[in-house]
Amino acid sequence: MNRNPESFKTALTFSLLIGLSGITLAGQAPGPLSAPDVPLSHRDRIYAAEQFSNTVSVTDPADNKLLGVIRLGDPAPGNFSPLYRGQVLVHGLGFSPDRHTLAVVSIGSNSVSFIDTATNAIKHVTYVGRSPHEAFYTPDGKEVWVTVRGENYISVIDAKTFGEKTRITVAAGPGMQIFSPDGKYGYICSSFNPETAVVTVADHKVVARVKQESPFCPNIAATPDGSQVWFTLKDVGKTQVFEARPPFRMIKTIETGPLTNHVNFAHTAAGTFAYITIGGQNQVKVFRTDDFSQVATIPVGSLPHGLWPSGDGKRIYVGLENADSLAAIDTETNKVVANVPVGQAPQAIVYVPDAVAEGSGTQGLQPIGLAGQTTQLRLLPVVNGKPVASDNAPTSVTLFDQGLLQVLQASATGLQPKQAYVLALASQADGSGVLEPLANFMANPAGAAIVNAIGPIRQVVQGIAGTETRRYLVIAPTDNGKPAAPVQVQAM
Template sequence: MNANRREILKYTAAAAATAAALPASFAQNATGSIDARDRVFITNEDSNTLVVIDPRTNTVETTINLTSFDEDARPPFRYITAGIAPTHAAMIHKPLYHGCIDAHGAVPSPDGRLLATSGRGSSNIYLIDAVEKRVIGNTPNLAAGPTTNPERLSSGILLGREPHEPTFSRNGKELWVTLRGEDRIAILDVDRALKQLRGSDVSSVRQFLPTLNGPAQVWFNREGSLAFVASQKVAQVDVFQVNLGADGHSQPKRLTTLDISAQDKLGFTPFMKTTPDGQEVWFSHKLADALSCRSTREGFDLLDSVSLGAMGRPNHVEFVANAKGSVVYASLARVDDSGPGGVASSQIAIIDRSAKTGDRKMTGSFFSHGRESHGLWTNPENTLLYVAHEQDELPGTPNAGQTVCSAFDVSDPFKPNFIAQIALGNLALPSGGLRNKKSINLVYVRPGVKGQTA
């Protein structure tokens, strides 16, 4: 490494440390109001944890444990035994493990008080109290002691093979969960789910709705009258009429199936989201290195198809609209060597949403300050953006060996300003530290305030 490169890395490390330590008052002055209730939640697929970040300080406040380790002092139940920690991949195969496997999807309820998180490998979902930051349904650990956890993890709600993404209905009464391995959607009654998790002898599943092969995600139009379903196996989108009854529950009926093969020839659309104004639904076509946009009005006309460049590999999309512009951001999984300070980093694509329909395209990008960017979400004021990453930071970098989240000031959405790279650290278990690893979904939540799913 030459002297110039050493100096660049030294400066980058110092800048990252300074940014991470900025006081709340600075963050508020730079990016507008941050409510005391605001929190960022990140699902970590390999460690089966949820990290909670306080955006006032850009530090990890706590880690929510979805593992079942250390509920008993005997070796088969421990995470670390005789000083030996299993790899993240091997830990879920330890004898008698009953915790989450492959924590993946996450979404807030319309009022931000609940989070739904899926365990892809354990075929279940968990509900999280976003205010208390704890798993609903955990029970006191009868074997608790000085070297064990005080609670026993809830088994969540078993749904079926590969629950990929959960989505709350707009009125918050239902949770629709795509079962990617079963070609159907599980529709849950949220009130009954809460009762079931707290020990009542009720079933929370209202029905299983047949849909496309390999359903990836559901998202509702703004009125809550239509449900769009994307797939990771076929180049189609299902559209259902929700048909809410007097009790606020759905009686869904398939309205149409859209052919999107011209936009997604390989049939791999893992993520979608409707715009805040409710006029459009945007799709992420990962293997096609592209996004597309359709009208949410019946007919569902194609409005735009946006190329993101070779091997862009888009994951999630997010919308920011404020006084300085209206954009669509797309997180790119591709990692580029030419990141800030010479550190490998992914990028976030910028699409000018204010451009004429049919002419919208990628107008620029910015480095995410992490590797393989995935989940991203903005605050209610559309002045802050948080980005999750799948891969750990490389040796010789400021947060080497850590999974990181990045924060940006997007007061000018075309010129995002990097605030902080936040190392996610470890979950402190009685037997040792379990490193938070492989971040997937990220949501910014303000409990008690209507959010993006309302």
């Protein structure tokens, strides 16, 4: 029998490699590829930030069950009061590397709420500059970087004291930031200027600027292997990819579709894949990160927005902004396998493995209540003066109940780029007659737009107050403020 120590060591090493070869690595963003899988369990949580109900929904992914909501504020018009103290437009999400703290950004109240994931209790609220958008922890957990989109800087918050320690000046309108898995760089795209800044985390210095093809980037993510950065361009319907390390060379521009929104990654046995929400097409599109080929198009529901992988890479969860729900995608089959009702207009979502180490983790949660009440409508294209029936209507409309009023949100596509339009109420089902304007808007370069209004709209379009008062939603082009014939009308 061979007793050679070196031979024994070699054999042992080989045996260990064989044993480890069956282990897959999730590489859950924003973590590194070397991060081990965290098998799905009842200790995991999915959080969604909901901007019209001003709630954070909490879902158990083990059985895709909504546990309740963390109520950070009130719906409109209660939050219009000068004495109002809650949060407004709950929108952005991030979480600490130890998975114990959730950072929730509220755009309208300029705040970051820090929430204990085990108890759902608010630990602190930090107020920053005008209209913050997203907040993420540095990989070492020492700082929280907040994009202050209404100004020109990143607010750097001390993760222990929750106080602002410094600011990083960038181009006006920073949209979102994410970090390289090794914690060396922060990547900050812009929502108002066509450039993404690369900042060294250690000294907060801007070391590079990467050109964006348009000025409106809402979302950015780094691949788990630390080689690429992907960012989305919502106004032109594109996604761009650049090298995550110097010289930060642009690699690829992909035509993804109208209202391209968030991007994130799943690492599986078949490779690393980018999942991108395409709001105007109600789809998630899936691309390989090695050759950038598209491998799947997944219908998910109305206006997909944020998305995040599970801790084992086996699921991608997607927030459906105009459907008030989460869609769970199986990354092996790229099929939707579950839907979970949540609050109104989910924006960013995050999946936090082992968020609740012990106990039920349901303390402080409230029922969804009014936030679960919505009405969905569709607008059809008009051809030769008549609406054309279609299962894939170009515009979806959701009415989010706020009591006696509703917030209306339309995800409009199929319009002429950079054309002025009006969303209006017509007295006739075909859109004829005098139009009552609800909101004027401009279609973006991809012929799409998100349009908002508020009022007792459901009662009118459904004829609740009497059939003689019923009106019909339409979209019409405008010239010098005067509407022409409608180009889209409400489906009956």
